[in-house]
Amino acid sequence: MATSAESSRITRDAGVASSPNGIGVLRRHANLTRELAVSQFKLKYTGSVLGYVWSLFKPMMMFGILYVIFDKLFKIGKGTENFVLQLLVAIVLWTFFQEATSAAMNSIASNGNMIRKAYFPRAILVVAATLTSLITFLINMALIVLIAAPMGKLDLGWRSLLAPLFLLELYALVLGISLLLSALFVFYRDMGHIWEICMQLLIYGSAVMFPLTLLDNHPTMKIAILANPMAQIIEDVRHALVTPSYKVPWSASVMGWAYVAPLALTAVLVLVGLIVFRRLTPRFAEYL
């Protein structure tokens, strides 16, 4: 037999405590995650003539509108170095956050058939849903760097190497929120509407459409916004890739110890997401 032996005890208290040959199981789970993500990615673009172009077009459209309104009409970006690219990077980051969490929220509820008929760790569905958006996001991000850098629109340096770390933080945040939302959405379909409203608030609370320097005269509000992990991530990535307006590797160090807040909040969301998801998992198959 080529396959690895594994054994498990299924009890109520322990959940499923398996003592498998870890590598083999992990590889199978990773494989399932990848297959799900790839097929969702394909599904998203099959049947549409422009296909992947839509994924570029949507953030570009949003960018165009916001650019005209905030930069040209309200001149919010005035006095901010390279606001155009700041806006573009922020929109790409935000689009990923929005798409990934929305898709992931549905991932459990819309796969009832698989959950009722086959066993695999349910989190795979959530991860796969976020991966689909992640693929789009990474392609968009790469395009920005590849196009804007030769044009001299980006300001890259050693600190740019920190960008992947911030993207990692962003993905952790997305995953934590996705686990939480997807589990709750199975039982409360209101979560769909609640999360939509949250997003509308968050897009302002994350300083997507304006530079944070706009709030220099309102230190309290600035700190409040920067406690939001999305605002911190956007600001840090802008700093790493577009506008090195501070001399430190990360932008928000101006806040001093308060920089801990968004990081801690991310950690808490990941933890809460994991706990809630784990608690509710046994009930998915029965409820769906």
Place this chain on the structure above:
Amino acid sequence: MTAAITCEHVSKRFRVPLDRSTTLKYRFTHLRSSSRYHDFHALDDVSFEVPEGQFIGIVGHNGSGKSTLLKVLSRIYVPDSGEVGINGQVSPFLELGVGFNPELTARENIYLNGAVLGLTHAQLDERIDGIIAFAELENFVDQKLKNYSSGMQVRLAFSVAIQADAQILLMDEVLAVGDQRFQEKCFDTFGHYKREGKTVVLVTHDLSAVNLYCDRALMLDHGRLVADGTPREVTGAYKRRMGAASEAEGGATTGVAAAGDRWGSREVEVRDVRLLSDTGETHRVFSAEEPMTIEVDWVVNSDTVQDFLLALRFDRTDGLSPLAYPSTLLTQTMRGTAQRGMAGTLRYRVERWPFLGGSYLMAVEIFDEHRQNVYDQVDKAVGFRVIDEKTRFGLVELGGEWQSELPG
């Protein structure tokens, strides 16, 4: 021999809410009543052990907990109490084609479904040609699944499913799908699994499959394990129980049909009709090998009736009639003695039901000796089912013999 599966005092209860609250508004507005539900015991203290390499069948009526048990074994459900031990890799699917997406091509679906089964991309790369060939879909691989006929989808799903490398296979009514030819393929695969020494748990209504392939069978009834033994014992018990259940549903096992199906002068009347198994119990479900005794109670309502003829007419429910028409003349014992109020019972014993399994009807007819006057004709006096070990087409097993000669 080690146990592949151990199930110790496993119970699973479902709380069926009287109203399901899927919105928060409901939760907030019905704070008090949120605890209204009734408990449904899907599994009640079920214990058993399956040794490695055993082919075990689980039977039971709808809602008996068979599927719940399978879901607990496959970890889809977590038991409320008790413990399930699994020793070996379990195939994680209960049905064919889990994860199939109609918008993807067959090839893409093979990789997706294969991943659900625990196969890696590389393993599938090696096997994909074999899978496609087995499914006989070489010319359609790059078409979307939605353009497939349901038969093609099932073939594809089955071809992928048998690639699972698990030592323990859990299957829920896999046989319920597909045409005759496909089912034969399923059976071949079961034989293959058996030879390979895999542990198989098969949940099915197909008793002949249980008798043919299983080493052992379990029967569940309302969540309880009520029988555990050889397939023949358990399927026999199941048939009796099903018979008892359908008798309960259909009202009395005895008695005669309503007025619509009955006519005649009633000078002699059928009072009661019973079908009995050899244990003396009344039944409406028999196996083909089982002797069946028909009892007819009659009563004379006239002073003038001398002799009479009593006939049993067997029909098939689809209208084929008569299949058999045995009759007897009650004359020797009766001559000159028939009087109003005289009653008796006639018995007719069938050693072996000669027709194939299916649903049948029996009519009881009472005439005068020349078949001139109908005293009482009860057209659908009793319906019964005969369960044959194999499902076959036609009316009877011909019992012929095939011979073939090759040219040259």
